[in-house]
Amino acid sequence: MVSFDDALKTILDNVSSVGTEQVPLVEAVGQVLAEAVLAPWDLPLWDNSAMDGYAVRREDCHSVPCRLRVTGFLPAGVSAEGITVQPGCAVRIMTGAPLPDGADAVVPVEETDETSGEQVTIREPVAVGQHIRRRGEDIRRGERILEAGTVLRPSEISLLASCGKPQVAVQRRPVVAILSTGDELVEVGTVPGPGQIINSNTLALAAAVREAGAIPRVLGIARDNRLSHLELMRQGLAADALITSAGISAGDRDLVRVVLDELGVKFLFWKVAIKPGKPTAFGLFEGRPVFCLPGNPVASMVTFEEFVRPALLKMQGRRKVLRPTLRATLREPLKPGSRMRFLRVALEREGERWYVRSAGNQETGILRTSLAADAVALVPAHTACAAGDEITVRLLGEQLVAP
Ligand SMILES: Nc1nc2c(c(=O)[nH]1)N[C@H]1C(S)=C(S)[C@@H](COP(=O)(O)OP(=O)(O)OC[C@H]3O[C@@H](n4cnc5c(N)ncnc54)[C@H](O)[C@@H]3O)O[C@H]1N2
């Protein structure tokens, strides 16, 4: 049986990017850039006004108030070619419009009085360069603005768009096959008969795969016989990764490992010293990962979170693949366990401190506890804790606070 740390390390050492693809910009959000991007031009493209107002020559405004003749109008979207601010004159200009020749300052409309359509009075002192956005002040042409490996957020998308890229090379999202096993399973939408339960793991795993940025491919249910396993596992092994659910512990019909062995999967471990999730196995098929997760719905979710999610993120080119942990103070004591434990917990914040309490019954059949959990406490084996002790918890999902 391997330790949790060794299991995670083995997985992460054996997965890598599944390749790159070109995608339209909007679809690239959340994906990892696969190319360095150079700015093809300066940004801003040309000097322009940061205010609605008047383009002026500073030397005409030495002593204010002063009166200037309005000789033109520059809205955004027009060229300033052929327009020059002559001595004693001003050009009415809108935010974003190109700065006309001769002008070296913009006076916001609030600091002027329009005497008539033809004249304007400048009331406030004027400094050279004020309210002008200079060509290239943000980004210089030829500058390396984004490195391969960058996670694309809306800000990066904005920059890529400004650099004229309608599509971009990103790390491809892996296709992840999901196979549940068991004669007791029926698909959702069917009312379970005697001895039957609904195959909820497939949907939970597919949702978790999608949430991790990958593409789920649901294979259905392998029945508890070799042929059914063989047929669906062959399909699953063609995907970038395969996740199986159940059939991996000591049961008489637990065929998953036997059949995957037969198909040529090389297992690197098949039991981990954790609770829940002891019967978790990991193998490789032609370099592609195979995760065999326990059938208990809670164990399935916990092992996905701890082992599969980091792997799927790494396969998408992410360098940071673990959710953050924080130290929190226990509200209640914890008994020691013989294996490292993952306890579903609820966090509360008081001032700058985080407090943690059990989210409910920790038996792995009890899904309700997961609904109340917003973090998982990582409790080492043989460790008893008293109320008031600090423990490490891993946040689940994004932590938002009420406005
Ligand atoms: N003698 C032993 N028995 C068990 C051991 C052990 O080490 N020795 N380990 C226990 C632990 S821990 C777990 S977890 C389970 C895992 O067993 P399997 O992964 O082989 O899964 P099954 O026995 O087939 O099912 C367990 C449980 O989960 C339900 N299940 C299965 N598939 C689904 C699904 N797709 N959707 C929803 N629920 C599912 C299934 O009905 C069972 O109740 O083994 C212990 N036993």
Ligand code: MOO
């Ligand atoms: O994986 Mo089992 O308890 O460890 O649910």
